[in-house]
Amino acid sequence: MPSSQPLPPKENALFKRILKSYEQKQYKNGLKFAKQILSNPKFAEHGETLSMKGLTLNCMGRKEEAYEHVRRGLRNDLMSHVCWHVYGLLQRSDKKYDEAIKCYRNALKWDKDNVQILRDLSLLQIQMRDLEGYRDTRYSLLRLRPGQRASWIGFAMAYHLLHDYDNALQVLEDFRKTLTKSSYDYEQSELLLYMHQVMFEGGLYQKSLSHLQQFEDQICDKLSLMEARAQLYLKLDRLKEAEEEYRKLLKRNPDNRQYYFGLEEARGLTTEAEKLQLYAELRESFPRAALARRIPLNYASGEIFRILVDQYLRRALHKGAPPLFVDLRSLYTQPGKATVIEELLLGYIASLTKCERFDEQDVKDSPAEPASAILWTYYYLAQHYDFHKDSAKAMHYINLAIEHTPTLIELYVTKGRLYKHAGNPIEAYRCLDEAQSLDTADRYINSKCAKYMLRANLIDEAEMTCSKFTREGVSAMENLNEMQCMWFQTECAVAYQRMGQWGDSLKKCHEIERHFVEIIEDQFDFHTYCMRKMTLRAYVGLLRLEDVLRSHPFYFSAARCAIEVYLHLHDHPLRDEPTKEELQEASLPPVELKKLRAQQRKAAKRAELEKQEKLLQQQREQREREQREREQRDPHSHHQKRAHNQQDKEADAPPVDDLQPHKLARVEDPLEQAIKFLQPLQEWASNRIETHLLAFEVYLRKGKPLLMVQSVKRALKVDPDHPQLHSCLIRLHRFLTNGDLLSETVSHPAVAAVLNSETQPLFRDHQEAEQLNKEFLEQNSNSLPHLLQGAKMMCFLNPTRDAEAVSLVTRLSDAHQGVTVQSSKRFLIGAFITHPLEALTAISEIRHNDRRFSTCREPPTRFP
Known part of the structure; x- marks a missing residue:
């Protein structure tokens, strides 16, 4: 479409050179050509030139100027698809995908058949999982470029992701017919296997089997072909053929557990004797296969x-x-x-x-x-x-084993695990440190030792331990963050939380959140690559993995830690009392205060650099000490690697980090920040009761009764007997019966009616929370975790009954269940503070009930 602000031939040639410079990444030349156009008074406000100049500036890192020029160009030429396209590219570079999609759609209003805009729009739509819009865009691309295979594949995949298998197969079949038998080899094989996947997911088992039989010679991945055929035989109840196929697969790989289970299903085995007979035959056929001996142990008895x-x-x-x-x-x-x-x-x-x-x-x-x-x-x-x-x-x-072979690393690792389970993290760390000293070149033992150090709140020591395997010249903490080492950062976050360093804990949680954001954004590069390389099955698997990425345990642990810290900061906000220096600063004139601030920033930066240099020096000394020890063991090894370059020894400048612990711990709206971590858990970790318990805590503090009831009902579906759920019910009851508070929260009578109807089954028609708590204690009189929650609620409802509440959880007997070190950590600190004699009695009874506790050298004095 011609521009609404056409340029004369000379300026138009310059504009084309701007485009070419942008494509070739010659940004300075692009700015020079744009200046030549804009210096002409007639074209000083030419919209497309301003937009291209802004896009070039954005590539050079001058973002504010870029936005200024692009917006100015768009205002001057709202009907230019170039201006809208450039604005969309700018939004996409800032990860504002929704805004970029709007810009692309506006660009298509003025040039609906622009292939480049359609391609960019399709990438954003699949990234945001706008599948219906993606289908329409891919259809437009197919209509405009029917000779490109990516047009066909993208259109078919849009139908596949929308579960419209018939249309997806029709498009793939039409595309396959355009290919000659010798057009591709592995790529055509992947296309045929992808067609099978679509048929299989659509329930077209017979059609899929016929498809595999027809194109068997053209499929290069014979293992996938055999596995697909075996699954289809089972689905079609052709058990004899399925048995033959699984036996062939077992000959290829007798250590694949799924092949054994598939063979069981193909034989139709149900009784113990039949299964044991099958595995007796398999042991003779595969005498070296461990699974042929291990799986029968699941079925045998007596x-x-x-x-x-x-x-x-x-x-x-x-x-x-x-x-x-x-x-x-x-x-x-x-x-x-x-x-x-x-x-x-x-x-x-x-x-x-x-x-x-x-x-x-x-x-x-x-x-x-x-x-x-x-x-x-x-x-x-x-x-x-x-x-x-x-x-x-x-x-x-384990001590007998160590006496037998005192140099076996696995023994010290297991001994450390015993101490960990017994509630003694310090001794556990010492055992792992001894194991690590036996083989300093083993990265697994090194990582395990660092993890146990973090469990013992020894964060600096853990960082020093990990520094043996991180990049030189950079602090271990920075390098582990670059490598997205999330187990280390998760343990750090929890350790900081235990130590009460809330800002540092939140920093680690936000770093993990950024890792997941980066992983999701990294898939952007694969949308075109996978269709170009025809790795279609792997691409679909990638998309489905990214859809549930935040259900990963690493994200759950980080989100839970962040929510708990934000809840603590809401309940106990940090208050900075003014120091003498701050009081003196308040009396300084503005000019002097500005100079003082500059000096303080320089001093802080210098102190940070000195700290980094000191840590790096310690790491270098430790490496040199280990090198000397290796040279003493092997005198000839030092000739292989000598001095490093001086550049490697220099400490890299610390990167600019906007995650400052001081600011994170003093955020203005901790509950809103907690909800940002909570929402992904509610979507992807709804099967875990901790998600709904945390949601209740957040919504209780925000005064949202409907969301509180929703969280309780969801938690009841997951685990109705969870002890902590009782405390949520009691506090919900108290919140709803507090007339003043409820009147401020519930302003509409319909909301009150919903609350009344939904909470009656939850409270079992109990008008008083004390009666509900009493009934709970009677029903769970032999469970320590339930008694603990009941005792907490007894104090919550009536603070004068604290002595009675403490006696419930300290006077234990052999009949009580759940009396473990782990469950007892939750109440011992409070009991020591209020009733120390009862707490000491409880410790002796815990020692009697939980034999793990006897291995602790002394009663723990600090608990998470």
Whole structure:
């Protein structure tokens, strides 16, 4: 479409050179040509030239000037598709995708067949998951460019994502017919497999099977072909063919668990005897396959289980398999199997000690077991008793293992885990530190040690430990943030929260939030790449992964920590009392105050640089010390790597970071910030009751009764017996019965009617909260977690009954359930403060009920 402000030939040639300079990233030349046009008084306000100048300035990092020029150009030429397109590109560079889509749509009003604008619009629509708009845009591109395969693939994929499988298949089939058999190899194979995926998801199993049989010769991925065919045979109840296909797959890979389950389904096995017979045959066919021996343990019972698990344990202990307990841990949920395993292992210990065999009857028939057999038996028993919360026996066996082989790293890692479960993070960290010292080149042990340090609130030590594997010249904390090491940042956030450093904790939570934002934005690069390279199945998987990305445990942990910190900051806002220096500054004239501020900024920057340099110097000294130790062990190794460049030794300047802990901890609206973290959890982690409990806490403080009721009802669907849910009900009852507060919150009678109808089933027609709490305590008189919540609500409803409430959770007996160190951490601090004698009595009873606690050297004095 011709411009509404046409340029004469000379200026038009300059404008084309601006476009070419932009495409070639020659931004200075582009600005020079734009200046030549705009210096002419006749074209000083030429809209498209101003817009292109703004776009060029944006690429040079001059964002404010860029927006000024683009908006000025758009005002001068509202009917130019170039101006609207450029404004959309500017919005897209700032991640304002919704605004960019509006700009592209306005551009299409003046040039509806502009292919470049349509392509840019389609990318934003798939990024924002506007699937219906994406379908329409891809149709326009197909109509304009039917000779490009990306036009066909994009249009078909739009239908696929909208679950319109028939139209998607029709488009793909029309596109396939345009191809010759030798047009592609792997790309055509991927297209055929993608067509199968669409048919399979659409329930067209017979059609998909015929499709695979027809194009079998053109499919290069034979493994995917066999797996797809086996699944289709099962769906079509053609069990004989499915069995043959799964047996072929097992010959290719007998260590794939899904192939065994598929074979079971193909054989139609339901009883224990049938399944055990099948696996007996498979053990003969695949004698080296571990799964053929492991899976039958899930089905066997009685004496057959004892025989099979005995064979499995002996084989693994003879060979030396550290993850044996992790492999068999799922069996512990089945009644009686853990007891059988324990009896066998204790028998192994006795026999190995006596005659170096697993059974005394094998003395004549079999050679002696290796010395490591008893070591791995000790190792397994330590984990076995730790699983059953018997830390005394677990510690006994892990110490026997360490006495047997004091240089085995796995033993110290497990010992640290025992201390962690017993509630002693300091001893746990010391064990991991000893394990790490045995092999300083093992990154896994290094990371594990750092994690245990963070659990013990030793953040600086953890950073120093991680610095052995981070980039030199940059602090470990910065480098871990660059590498998106979210486990470290999550543990840091929780550690800072325990230590009461709220700003630092929020900084880590926001860093993790940024990582997820970056991951979502990074998919933008794949929208064109995947269709161009025909990796269609992987592309669909990527889109579906990105849709549920924030359901990842890393995000949940960070969001929960951030919400809890913001709730604390709302309840206990930080107040900065003026210091003597601040009082003196208040009396200074503006000129002197400005100079003082500049000096303070320079001093703070200099102190930060000195801190960074000191930390980097410590890291360098530690690396040099380890290098000297390695050279002492191997005198010839120092010739391989000598001095580093001086440039590598120099500390990089710290990057500008807008996440300042001081400002984060003093945010004006902590509840609004908490909701930003809460909303993704409500959408993607709604199956976790913690999400709805946190939502209730936020909405209670905001005074939103309808949202409070909604959170409680959602929590009841997830876990109606959760103890913390009772405290939410009591506080909701008190909030709704507080007439003054409710009258301010509920102004419409319809809202009051909804609240009345929805809360009656929740409160079970109890008019008084005290009666509801009393009934809860009577129903859960033997559960410590429930008693704890009931006692809290007793004090909440009537503060004068605090002594009675403390007695509920300190006078325990063997009949009480849930008496563990972890559950007891929640109330011991408060009990020490108000009733120390009862708290000490409770500690002794906890020691009696939870054998883990006996391994702690002293009662914990600080709890999270």
